[in-house]
Structure formats: structure tokens, C-alpha cells
Amino acid sequence: MTGKWNESMSYQPCDSEGEPLLGTELKDAWKLADALKNDKFQYTHFAHKINSFDTAPKKLLASDSHLHPDRYALEQGDLSKANFEKSSDVNN
Secondary structure (H helix, E strand, O other): OEEEOOOEEEEOOEOOOOOEOOOOOOEEEEEOOOOOOOOOOOOOHHHHHHHOHHHOOOOOOOOOHHHOHHHHHHHOOOHHHHHHHHHOHHHO
């Protein structure tokens, strides 16, 4: 295996000494997806999908961060409201 955890990882079959086997080539295990254009958080499509309130399971625990008003305000781009909610007694 070779690469950087935040860019890409590749692999190649090797012998017991760690030398690449003849006739094999380096293959990508994964690559960082491009961030969506004009996304202030630089999230990929996947990151948006798993973090979105819209795609969250229907029955969430009351403590789930999807339900936090500060997080929702941040998702909507309302930094003032997010800061207010984050520091309010309700969330502490």
C-alpha cells in the first residue's frame, strides 16, 4: 500500500520482502472525490449525503447531532444563528 490517507491509496501485490511481484502494477484502492463547486465547506457529494438532515434515518435518538439546531443553522449557512444556538443553555 502506498499513498496519503487524505488524497489516495494504491496497492500492488508484493513478495515476502515487500518487493512488487513481476507482472503486477499499482492499482488505486480509492481517490479523494472532488469537492462540489461553490461549497463553502469543501464537502464531497458523499460527505453532504451522510451529513444531511434530509438523508438522516427517520427515527433518530434525541441526542443525534442531526437534530441540533446549531448544526442545522450551520448547514443552512446561517453562521450567526449557529453561533447563538451553540452557546445557548439548551445545547449545553
